[in-house]
Amino acid sequence: MQPPHCCLLHLLLLSGTWADLEGTFTLWLLQTSIFENTYFVNTERLGLLEDIEIASLNKYTQTFHFLQPWVQPALRRSDWHTYEEMVKVYSVQFSHTINEAAMQNRVSYSFIIQCRAGCELFPNRTSRAFIHVGYNGQDLVSLNIENCSWQLGQDTNVSRYVKSLLQSYTAFTELVDVIFSETCVDVQEVFLHYGKKALERQEQPEATVFACMPSSAQLLLVCRVTGFYPHPISVAWLWDGQEVLPGLALNTSSILPNANLTYQLRSIPAVVPGDGHSYICRVCHRSLGSRSLLIQWGNSEVVLVVGLEAGLLAAVAMAAIPALWLWTFRKHQQMQESESRSSILSKET
Structure with missing residues (x-):
């Protein structure tokens, strides 16, 4: 099956509309598959434009779930349907390859396979595709896009077997190469146009x-x-x-x-x-x-704050002394006047 290409007229109309975006942008496809046994694989797939989650794949129906309002309108319905069919074919081939490698090398279940693939688009419109496969958190194999060959992530029996197996699937390797070297770039250009506002969002720290x-x-x-x-x-x-x-x-x-x-x-x-x-x-x-x-x-700031607090307390104390003296003097004077009035009233009586 040949990968679909976005409508040429559509791309020509959008050409240059994202050129004022600064920097390099990456369209990521992330996959995590837990192989419980040879019959059951639990797979999660997620697509991101830079760090914005744009779509996920329903693992039961193999259909896309759109995570941003501008993603689905970016491509025609027929394109999305073709991509879904491609994913189904890929999923069957992927599970078969990993299970065969596990059985031939007596790998015990369960284990985790992670895939990270996508394309970088540079300001001068050149691009770089990448595909990396990991096994239980360790590098397994990666695809060299330049010569369309698989390379070891680490030198183990499993990685060598997976490399030779993938290398023998010439049609599958060429399909993956075209998807991430050409189709991925075409799709990303459309997404950069439709998602421009989201990519330009800025929040102050x-x-x-x-x-x-x-x-x-x-x-x-x-x-x-x-x-x-x-x-x-x-x-x-x-x-x-x-x-x-x-x-x-x-x-x-x-x-x-x-x-x-x-x-x-x-x-x-x-x-x-x-x-x-x-x-x-x-x-x-x-x-x-x-x-x-x-x-x-x-x-210096701490000392200043402490000094101000101490000075303020001292100032309050100094201000309180004359106030207390004045209050005592007036109180004493009031008592004297009261005693004098009492004495006069007593004599008159």
């Missing part, structure tokens, strides 16, 4: 700095940055105005996803308590333009 002290000799400053999109971001610490270089004293986490399709990370330098230096967390992100977030932490 929110940053806070706080401290924790694991020991009396070490203070950890934590710069927590969250709620930003897209995920590329720069977070750095300035020590008395000089950038702190990555090392043992600076630990920055990887970028982690939030539930609302934004991201977060933490950058934590270790400092000496009471060293008298100033520390600033600097955050740069596309949504901020040429500006940066600067969140300061420094012992």
Whole structure:
């Protein structure tokens, strides 16, 4: 079966409409298959444009479930139907190949096979296809698109057998090559047009700095940055105005996803308590333009706050002394006047 190509007229009409999008874009196809035995395979498949989930495949009906409102209208109904038929053919061939490799190498069930495939589209409209297959979390084989040959991910009996098996399926290998080298690029160009607004979404980061002290000799400053999109971001610490270089004293986490399709990370330098230096967390992100977030932490600020509180207490105390003296004087004067009036009334009586 030959892979379908998007309508040529459709592509010509859309040509250049996504050219103002900056950067390289990737259309991902992810598959996880749990082989319980030779008869039952539990497979989940997901398609993404960059980090946006666009469609999944119903494992029972082998039909697409669209996860964004702009995905289904991007292609004709006949194209989607053809892709579904291709997936069915691929699924049968894929399960047969893996089961045969497992039986020939006496691999015990159950095990997991993961596939990561897709195409990158560069600003100059060149592209790169990729296909990687993993076994129980380890690299198994990958397809070299340039010469249409399979390569070992690791040198094991299973990987060598899978490589030779796939290499013998010439028609299947050529079909996979065409799908990801040509069809994937055509489809991605259409998706970049229809999903342009979603890809251009920007959310500004929110940053806070706080401290924790694991020991009396070490203070950890934590710069927590969250709620930003897209995920590329720069977070750095300035020590008395000089950038702190990555090392043992600076630990920055990887970028982690939030539930609302934004991201977060933490950058934590270790400092000496009471060293008298100033520390600033600097955050740069596309949504901020040429500006940066600067969140300061420094012992000088702590001392200033403590000094202000102590000064305020002293000022209150100093103001209270004359007020208390005046209140005592007036109270004494009132008592004297009261006694004087009582004495006069007594004499008159």
